[in-house]
Ligand SMILES: C[S@@+](CC[C@H](N)C(=O)[O-])C[C@H]1O[C@@H](n2cnc3c(N)ncnc32)[C@H](O)[C@@H]1O
């Protein structure tokens with residue numbers, strides 16, 4: 001009997017003359033991967049995390065630290081990451097607790113047993129910390145955790161009020177990569193989204209920071225924002241180029257549930273964001289632009305202009321590396337568990353005061369190492385035979401052939417390389433492949 005795998009449009013994409021626009025309806029959420037196991041009860045979670053942290057690392061996976069700073073001065077209308085409006089008092093108080101957590105976690109056997117390859121300070125807006133706090137934070141992390149000699153230490157944030165004192169303070173702390181959310185340079189688009197500063201100030205400051213040559217400066221741009229016409233998007237890319245940043249992320253606007261922007265659109269007080277077909281064309285333009293200017297594509301949505309930008313942390317996260325979380329609202333992944341720390345500041349602070357680990361959820365991970373690696377591979381736009389292993393690669397060939405036929409990938413004996421359309425729909429392709437492997441386990445083919 002020959003093996004006839006079961007497949008549907010959610011795995012293969014639709015058969016359409018324009019796969020970039022229409023292969024799928026919209027970006028599909030993460031593949032659930034079968035029923036997950038329930039989170040540990042609070043006391044059990046404390047004990048399990050204590051035992052994970054008192055053991056040395058068992059895997060040779062690369063690992064990173066993630067530190068969360070949950071404050072922003074003003075909430076941008078499109079953003080679902082916003083947690084707390086910053087006030088000096090709130091930030092200072094939080095910072096004290098964060099340093100305590102850094103010291104406590106740094107003393108564990110888990111922390112000391114192997115070096116970390118990357119550190120990422122994300123938010124919120126970490127650049128809202130004071131210059132002195134930026135120095136202290138970097139120094140505390142370097143003093144308490146072993147880091148590799150080429151460790152990437154990223155500070156995320158925005159240009160607003162990021163003056164020389166803060167830049168120098170962060171450099172003194174050891175930060176060696178700066179990632180600024182710009183979203184759009186256009187002043188009208190920025191104002192409507194409640195971004196601070198106008199186009200000229202953002203461009204001037206980014207140019208200054210890049211020209212200093214002191215560290216790679218990378219930025220995030222969004223496409224699909226209200227008021228952001230195609231010509232504004234084209235100008236955004238030209239503006240990015242003019243600032244001479246080392247790298248850029250091009251993100252399509254998604255996940256608007258619960259954001260002020262969605263509310264404004266529903267009330268009719270703001271124009272709607274772009275639909276998926278329009279965003280696909282903006283993505284095409286972005287890709288062509290990067291190619292024309294000889295940027296190097298590091299993933300489906302990230303490009304580097306020079307060899308200073310490695311984007312190490314982002315690719316490690318996508319590929320399921322161990323991440324030790326620090327701070328309220330930080331998420332991580334260690335010893336086969338997903339760990340989410342409390343988002344609520346008071347809950348976080350009480351845990352630190354009581355010398356307990358700040359845990360909101362500790363969950364045994366249901367996904368396999370292979371799944372994490374596939375997510376990382378799809379994020380890069382290439383699934384190699386070496387990664388899947390010969391048997392599984394051949395087993396998935398019927399699906400790959402459908403992708404090729406639908407213009408989403410080019411398949412060879414060594415790898416599946418996503419086309420432009422495949423890269424735009426990479427999350428759907430990844431989920432399609434995972435569903436295919438669930439629905440058609442390798443054992444089925446062997447018994448056929
Ligand atoms: C957590 S934010 C922090 C950035 C920084 N606070 C800032 O103001 O730019 C990181 C990135 O998430 C992206 N982001 C936020 N909301 C998004 C959305 N609705 N869709 C896609 N990307 C989004 C933005 O590009 C942003 O730069």
Ligand code: SF4
Nearest residue numbers: 072075076079082124
């Ligand atoms: S984009 Fe940045 S500054 Fe704006 S709300 Fe989100 S995290 Fe805060």
